[in-house]
Amino acid sequence: MTADAAKTAPSDLAYVPFVSVENMMRLVHHVGIETFLEELASHIEADFKRWPEFDKSPRVASHVPGGVIELMPTADNxxxxxKxxxxxxxxTRTGHQTVTAFGVLSEVATGYPVLLTEMTVLTALRTAxxxxxxxxxxxxxxxxxxxMIGCGxxxxxxxxxxxxxxxxxxLRLYDLDPKAVEKASRNLTAQGFEVTRCGSGQEAVEGAQVITTCTADKxxxxxxxxxxxxxxxHINAIGGDCPGKTxxxxxxxxRAEIFVEYPEQTRIEGEIQALDPDHPVTELWQVMRGETPGRRDAKQITLFDSVGFAIEDFSALRYVRDKVQGTSFAEPLDMxxxxxxxRDLFGMLTRSAG
Amino acid sequence: MTADAAKTAPSDLAYVPFVSVENMMRLVHHVGIETFLEELASHIEADFKRWPEFDKSPRVASHVPGGVIELMPTADNxxxxxKxxxxxxxxTRTGHQTVTAFGVLSEVATGYPVLLTEMTVLTALRTAxxxxxxxxxxxxxxxxxxxMIGCGxxxxxxxxxxxxxxxxxxLRLYDLDPKAVEKASRNLTAQGFEVTRCGSGQEAVEGAQVITTCTADKxxxxxxxxxxxxxxxHINAIGGDCPGKTxxxxxxxxRAEIFVEYPEQTRIEGEIQALDPDHPVTELWQVMRGETPGRRDAKQITLFDSVGFAIEDFSALRYVRDKVQGTSFAEPLDMxxxxxxxRDLFGMLTRSAG
Known part of the structure; x- marks a missing residue:
């Protein structure tokens, strides 16, 4: 590199490692989907166990015509x-995804981003x-x-x-739309699951110890x-995740014992928006730390009122950063x-003209 | 493209136009710095004039050890x-920028991002x-x-x-650090300004009709x-822009008539954090719409208590998107x-393995 080139070429600090959708999928296959999910769950559990260390706030939601756009920040030291x-x-009517996402991880000490990544695929993985x-x-x-009710x-x-x-x-699958059941059944049979297609929600829940609800209508x-x-x-309620959607x-x-991620957010967005604001709920980080029991007996109905919280995305960003550092799964972005x-930002700009 | 490649290649919807730092600088030179600033100001003025149409909220600030990280959202229809x-x-002690930034513009109708851009250079331009x-x-x-007091x-x-x-x-320049004055003086003389280096703030303000304060210490x-x-x-007060920094x-x-962008944010972050919460201020969007006078007479002291508001970034994003559409200043990012x-995100993932 010549001295002149050195003057205008971006320094290492200018580059942010970027994980594209293609690279995220390559990474998932490289690690293996189930191993990826296990390792991701370990990161999430580790962060739940140090819950009080995080700067937490409910997400910032902009309710726009047709949907919602949200920013979900959190930080540790x-x-x-x-995200x-x-x-x-x-x-989906216009061929778009219902949910798309991307995320950024930054160093607190400098404020500099150290990872930009697609999070549509990653959010599906972290939610699961x-x-x-x-x-x-x-x-x-x-x-x-x-x-599984809802096969989206x-x-x-x-x-x-x-x-x-x-x-x-x-698995016992049901969706209002038979095509969705067919799609999920095909994908999951190929993965070695024993799949039963059901004609109703009532039929689906028969004999199931776990019920996952995951529908999209607002x-x-x-x-x-x-x-x-x-x-x-045990009810794993995924789809009731914003105001007006349960x-x-x-x-x-x-009748259920209700477990939540972050009550301040879940009371606005989760199933419990239908209940009194002081209805008792248990925070999952306390269960994971062993401070509060999870399931207490075989007859209890347990409910995870899932809405998705910023710390889970933080864990996912942290996991991906650990995995891609020094690999070809991330490409440098001049951001x-x-x-x-x-202090000479202007000088950099004017010199770049030459 | 073969049928198989078509199955796994990202569609057009997958790509977000990205403006790198290098391309932002190319764009600025292509347009011309002063023309860029004029056109940008026109976009900002147009958005101030339709202020009530925007979804507004104070920025979401995470105060971390050593600084602050902020997300600044806004939307129209x-x-x-x-940002x-x-x-x-x-x-600056470790060779990093005090401020770095990037931003995203999205379509409200789908929630899909349509622009990702560096905003460190762009923020400097929009603030000016x-x-x-x-x-x-x-x-x-x-x-x-x-x-100009503060030559950062x-x-x-x-x-x-x-x-x-x-x-x-x-221009009459002063900074506590003589090296900063020298840097600014060199850059601005090269741009054809008549520059006087001053030994104190007192000396700098002599004979000036406008005083710009722009220092960085928190x-x-x-x-x-x-x-x-x-x-x-007229005082153009740039540097007092977060709690504890005036x-x-x-x-x-x-003694001054005070003009602000968005009182809810400026009372927390601006110079007026030193005043009573009901001290009268004038909102600039009303001045620009002609609903309230700006300067009323030749003797009045006017103060722009600038903190930077999300709508200005929105205008800048809108301007850059207009400029780069269909040009090589933006590159497609698989985000x-x-x-x-x-509904077949999982199928896309598993097919990508082959």
Whole structure:
């Protein structure tokens, strides 16, 4: 490099490692999907166990016509992370994803981003890893059958995580749209699951120890009615995750022991928006630290009112950063202006003209 | 492209146009710095004039050891934008920028990002364009001399904008650090300014119709004392922009007519954090719409208590998007997962293994 080139070429500080969708998929296959989910769950569990160390706030949601766009920041003493994520239920009509996401991890000490990554695939993985991790604490012992109501984009990821972390290999699938059931059934059979296609939600829950609800319509829906839920079941409620969007009949909530990520956010966005603001809930980080019991007996109905919290994304960003450092899974992106003399940004600009 | 490649290659929806630092600098030179600042100011003014249409909230600030990391979102009915920006005053000691930034513009209808861009250079330009735009409404007629106290990274951008928009060509520079004065003086002389280096702030303000304060230390500093400010001057106060960081003596505030971007944010972050929460201020969007007067007479002291608001970044993102569409200034980034069937994200992942 000539002296002149050295003057205008970006320094190492200018580059942010970027993980594209293609590289994220390469990484997942390189690690193996189930191993990826297990390792991701370990990172999430480690961060839940040090919950009080995090700077936490409910996500910043912009409710726009047609959907919502959210920023989900959190930080510990060393790293800051945030995720951009949208939720547009009608997007599939125009060939778009309902949810797309990307995220950034930064060094707290300098404020400099150290990772930019796609998070559409990664969010599907972290949501599934969190559900299965929570089920390890709450599902009945020796659970082997899971009902899955809602066979959209998240469905197969949930199944993979429940097999990897909880050993569940038998699935009972139902969706209002038979094509969605067909898609999930095809994908999951190819992965070696024993799949039963069901004609109704009622049929799906028969014999299941775990019920996963994961539907996308933004409305107060009743995917599960009270009579469908029996003693000892664990409900993994994924789809009720923003104001005005729930899946469970209120009577189920009143019979269940409810576990949440971050009450301040879940009371606004989760199933429990249907309950009084002081209805008792248990925080999962306390369960994972062993400070509060998870499932207490075989007859209890447990409910994970999942909405997705920033710390889970933080864990995922941290995991991906650990995995891609020094590999070809990340490519350098010239995203940060970094003049030789930090106060001479203008000089950098004018010199770049020559 | 073969049928198999078509199955795994990302679709057009997967790509987000990305403007790197290098391309941003190329774009600025392609347009011309002063033209860029003028066009940017026009976009900012247009957005100030339709202020009530925006979804507004104070920025989300994470105060971390050593600085602050902020997310600044806003939206109108068609577009959503946010900026990530850090402020770490001690960063220069390790060769880092005090401020780095990047931003994203998205379509409200789908939530899909349509632009990712560096914003360190762009923020310097939009901050300067906003200051000069505001000065066009507030500075005394025929102002020709500007004092600049603080000669850091923002200094030359301010000077360029004040020449482009207000015709000011004579500068009086002062900084505690003589090296900063030397750097700015060298850069600005090369741009054709008539530059006077001053030995004190007191000396710098002599004969100036406009005073720009732009220092970086995070503290309650007194860059300007009351005796330094005379009748008819316009103060462009850039540096007092977060809690605990101000530049002006309180007595100046009490004598001046104060103009702000967004009171809810400025009362927390601006010079007026030193005043009562109900101290009267004028909102600039009302001045630009002609609903409220700007400068009323030749003797009035006017103060722009600048903190930087999300709508200015939105305008900058909108401007850059208009400029780069269909050009080589933006490169496509594979950032959004976009399966053929939106509900078959898992299928896209498993097919990518082959």
């Amino acid at each position: 060393a790293l800051y992370g945030f 951009y994520v949208n939720g547009h239920p009608k997007n 890893a969190t559900s299965a991790l929570v089920a390890r604490h709450l599902a009945p012992k020796d659970a082997s059958v899971m009902a 984009a998240q469905c197969e990821f949930q199944a993979m995580a429940f097999r990897a972390l909880c050993g569940i290999n038998r 409305q107060y829906a009743t995917i599960l009615t009270d009579n469908m839920v029996g003693a000892g079941q 899946e469970l009949h209120r009577d189920i909530l009143l 940060l202006a970094d003049p030789d003399d930090p | 068609a577009l959503y934008g946010f 990530y920006v850090n402020g770490h005053p001690k960063n 364009a906003t200051s000069a735009l505001v000065a066009r409404h507030l500075a005394p007629k025929d102002a020709s001399v500007m004092a 990274a923002q200094c030359e951008f301010q000077a360029m904008a004040f020449r482009a928009l207000c015709g000011i060509n004579r 503290q309650y500093a007194t860059i300007l004392t009351d005796n330094m400010v005379g009748a008819g001057q 530049e002006l003596h309180r007595d100046i505030l009490l 959004l997962a976009d399966p053929d069937d939106p």
